[in-house]
Amino acid sequence: MPNQAVRLDRVFRALADPTRRAVLAQLNAGPAPLTVLARPFRMALPSFAQHMDLLEHCGLVRSHKRGRVRTYTLSPKPLAAAEAWLADQRKLWERRLDQLDAYVTALKKDTTP
């Protein structure tokens, strides 16, 4: 399986969870420490940290530790790959609809006296 496919698998899997999507949305406002990011969620910190590990593993966030504080930054490049895949599908679908439309128009023309 080519690397691009593996990357898309990981990114889409990362996005298939409301907590992780909410964290990514939150990080659009700027870098934030783990404890601040965890605050809106009703979950134990180790469980929340697992979500952050998964996001970091697939390259959607980066982190650095200063003393006891780990701070996370959004790294949105993999999201662009996912968005591009979806845009490609939409274009293929729209092209097919256009072809169908042209076919129906031609059919009408042929059958109209």
Added chain:
Amino acid sequence: MPNQAVRLDRVFRALADPTRRAVLAQLNAGPAPLTVLARPFRMALPSFAQHMDLLEHCGLVRSHKRGRVRTYTLSPKPLAAAEAWLADQRKLWERRLDQLDAYVTALKKDTTP
């Protein structure tokens, strides 16, 4: 969790697999029976059918059976929701970069003699 979040969970989970993404891409060319869709993949038909069940469950494909042949059709609306979520994130990120840019420009202006 609101319905929209559940739908996004399902769609992103469905997309986190190369077989399912390839099938969706294939269905852009038009409806196709299960056996034709399964042909490019090295997998037993029951395993492949499970992928199709998952795609149907999250509304990305529809199917109908005529005699012994089950035919699948793409139903791309849930993809639009996923694409919209990603586009929103990109806009938020770009807005933040614009704000940072404006901040740095102002800083430069203030500190230039």
